[in-house]
Amino acid sequence: MTDTTHGEGRHTPSFPPWLKTTLTTLATVAATILGLLFVTFMIGRVMPIDPVLAVIGERATQEQYDQTFRDLGLDQPLLVQFWIYVTDVLQGDFGKSIRTGQEVTTDIARVFPATLELATLGTLFGVVLGVPLGVIAAVRRGSWIDQLARFVGLIGYSMPIFWLGLVGLLVFYGILGWVAGPGRLGIFYQGIVEPITGMILVDSALRGEWAVFRNAFSHIILPASLLGYYSLAYISRMTRSFMLEQLGSEYVTTARVKGLSEWQVVWGHAFRNIRIQLVTVIALAYANLLEGSVLTEIIFAWPGLGQYITTSLLANDMNSVLGGTIVIGTIFVGINIFSDLLYRFFDPRAK
């Protein structure tokens, strides 16, 4: 389930084990992120598109072309370019976006909260509905609710999300008018709330701007429910299988024999035991939504990181693509390590 790696070095007695674990983990992270950078960087450079043209456009003269070519450092050897890039990144400088003309860090700071907000709400839906559904499906195995859970999962894994988004927009916005259309916020509500976190729901609540909150909510509800549905499919399926494993184990039988109520057996014992596993699953579901929201963001014109990376990619704006990929990749690696550590410290079987 967790795709994290464990260091495989030989045992050296001079380091305490915790330090060794930390060091290997850090080295792994560094190597992975460096590799991530390298692969993306190379893709950007071998692209049969000219990054210079993306800057200067159709009408430029050869002279302007050459000038920009040098300005972008493209006359340097590839490895030198990569080295310069990595050292810049380490200093927090991701370069400038060609497409927006702004610092990539500024751009990401602007778009990332939108994605975070969407993914968080989506995961929330997935957890609130998915965990109970999974537990009940496991307890009442074979019942209609188990079939329902299975059905929900199958549909979720089979539906093209971009299509569902389109149809959802058509029905709920176009025909019924229950929710607001694409975008994060109605035009009139823009600029009212001074950003604190960049997440409009949170900011408007903190500032007490409830009209803005309501409008933002009517925008986010549809895409978040869609993403939430995908998380729900995953989380309920995993919960069900964890619970089945617990319910089939001996100590549950013992607990039942001892005369504990079904409620205590299910929630007090079995559910308690799957908490750690569940947290890692939820963390992974969350990470998946952060990166998996690309198509949803495009359909809903959601100005988030996924859309940012995709449009930058199509405009051959490599600095933005690299910056965005590093952010998502780092979060991915981070969440993997987090769930790995959880296992190591809390799950007796992993020791």
Added chain:
Amino acid sequence: MSTSQGLRAWLLSEEPTSRQQARYASWYKGWLTLRSNTLAMLGLFVLAFLILGAIFAPLLATHDPFAQDLGQRLLAPGENGHFFGTDSLGRDIYSRLLYGARISLYIVLLVVMVAPVVGLIVGTVSGYAGGWIDVLLMRITDIFLAFPRLILALAFVAALGAGIENAVLAISLTAWPPYARIARAETLTIRNSDYIHAIKLQGAGPFRIVTRHIWPLCISSLVIRVTLDMAGIILTAAGLGFLGLGAQPPSPEWGAMISEGRKYILDYWWVATIPGIAIFAISLAFNLIGDGLRDVLDPKEDNA
């Protein structure tokens, strides 16, 4: 009759006389379990239906899928003999759908021929060789795992140029790491078995051991995983098509058809909706089969 009875008995024999027989027997038992699963059978039926539709597309199609007729554009389903109506260039959607099934199946086939093979090679080499090769290969695998998959696929297609083959390549590049993990895990368990030791004593070299003795044993677990992944492959391919990075016009790829129809969704809903239903049907079919297979092979998750 008697031969099939005999075959059945041979397959269900309690004491198989050869490895081969044992393997076939376990496949057959699996098939019996699968057959009792109504949903999986439904999936198989839908899939068979789609495959037949794809194969016999030239016979079943009512129109040339590429023939444009600007006077007959955006007709509603059923109008003028167009089963599912026509698209923005007056092409028959039903016929395009049939030919589009070919593309989807073609993509799945290609990916299935590339990704697991790459995974298998990387995983077995890594697991069998061990040491620094193992560390290096697994680190590379981790890098690809840490990548946002759709974005990596997008970047690859953008770099290589849009098209079906490049989309396949991009999907494969993002799909191989889990297979490598599985193959490595299998290799690690097999590597130190008496069986392999015995072959080594007979003087077989590492290349021969890996290709002749380890690969065959890894394949069954990979096949299961691939079946479970097929719906995902189709959805990713459709997503790339939707973004204009997959199959190119005038190809009737389903994702691209949705993308073309999206402009007209308010007044001509069927142009985008019908290909969407087709994608849903094929991935659901694969998922139902995959789900059934899991029940067969993984009793922990079995179906009540």
Added chain:
Amino acid sequence: MKTSFVAATVASVLAVGLAMPSFAETPPNMLVIANRIDDIKTFDPAESFEFAGADVSRNIYQKLVNFDPLDLDAGYQPQLAESWTISDDGLTITFTMAEGNVFASGNPVTAKDAEFSLRRAVLLNKTPSFILTQFGFTPENVEQTIVAPDDRTLVLTLDKPYALSFVLNCLTATIGGIVDMETAMANAVDGDMGNEWLRTNTAGSGPYKMVDWKPSESVLMDLNPNYGGEKPAMERVIVQHIQESATQRLQLERGDIDVARNLSPEDVAGLADVADVKVIDELRGRLMYFAANQKNEMLSDPKVIEALKLATDYEGMANSFLKGQYTVHQAFLPRTFLGALEETPFAYDMDAAKAALAASGHPDCGPIKISVRDAQERLDIAQSLQNTWGQLGCEVELIVGTGAQTLDRYRAREHDIYLGAWGPDYPDPNTNAGTFAFNPDNSDEAGATGLLAWRNAWGIPEMSEDTLAAVVENDVDTRRDMYLALQREHQQISPFGVMFQQIEQNGMRSNVENFVAGGATTAVSYWVITK
């Protein structure tokens, strides 16, 4: 914890019920526009070269001479310059600045600002700088050629006696925008004359100033409190980036926006029965054309090109997926330009096309690759060409790429057929003549990637002379005739198949008056709009 979660969900579900989008009207002094504005990279007039950028710039920066939005046909009119004279040798133009114009910062507009702005555009040498440098201004000579001897006089010295209308037309382009020197220089870093700062800030004397820009999201403009002209009715203008036509239409129907600028023909048709909404058509300068690379042996056969031009279903496309948004047009100057040729000699005629092909050196045609970018409208045209040329016997393949990929191949002269759009850079006929009909040196080494004729390897030394002669002709009628003759010849012999000219269909609430997108010559003008 659990129950509070549930409570929160219930509360939010209730909130949705209350959050039903209101069918509000936009405030009376505010104009809300939905448009595709993701091409904006910069607001610096010396650098800005995108459609959406020009729409913003025209409302913020004034020029020496400019177009009156309510009378575009009248041509350029005095704006920051109240009058001008040209010397007898035709090499020196002297402008007298108008009084009473003030920048948003409160600084008065003087000839020094004009001198600074034009010099700056030449010195920075960004992509659009050719619009000025074609008159002989170079970074080395601007101190002598662009001079303001006092606060009210600006003198431009040209290298040739160009037609006055040509020079003044060029000054109405975005790059002719006059920037507040003091503000720009106060924000200069590393000798960039404020370029970095002006990318995201504005310092003009026009009716509006830019308040907020979120790339690919929105641009917000408020009134310039120091604007010298009549106070505009719209005190705030918001342009929001909305990619999808269907969304723009829904927002317009609901009254969430005042103007929708990217409606598809189907959505325009869908709005026909909607109350309180109207659609205004306006002819724009953008042309849709295909061009054949003359390095390709088959495509350099004039008979093959003729066959392709005849096997193009102009009316079929214009009446179906391009309906209402493109009109058939086959000359390189868009209608409403001086000297635009309105004749359309080519019509879809498969028999004539087959006859032309049979008479060519390639009666069986052969493989043709059409290079096209992944925009729906162009893909539709490309597929129609693929269809009708296919009937001719050609094996047509579409090579679809992103804008940059397609352009890259085009500039490298690696395409067979390029299908694309061309918009005029400034409102003078030379803007298109100088690229469609000008290519004095066709060698690869010339690297004239800016010229469409060069990109298609079409060497035309004689026609280039004619094009050059037309820019120094000061008699308007003679000049018009020269362009007409040029286009007639070009239409027949060139490897360019100009097909359509764009009609912009802007949907708006019926109370919006005086919305002018800018015709074929300029950009949108918000200051005259009322509602």
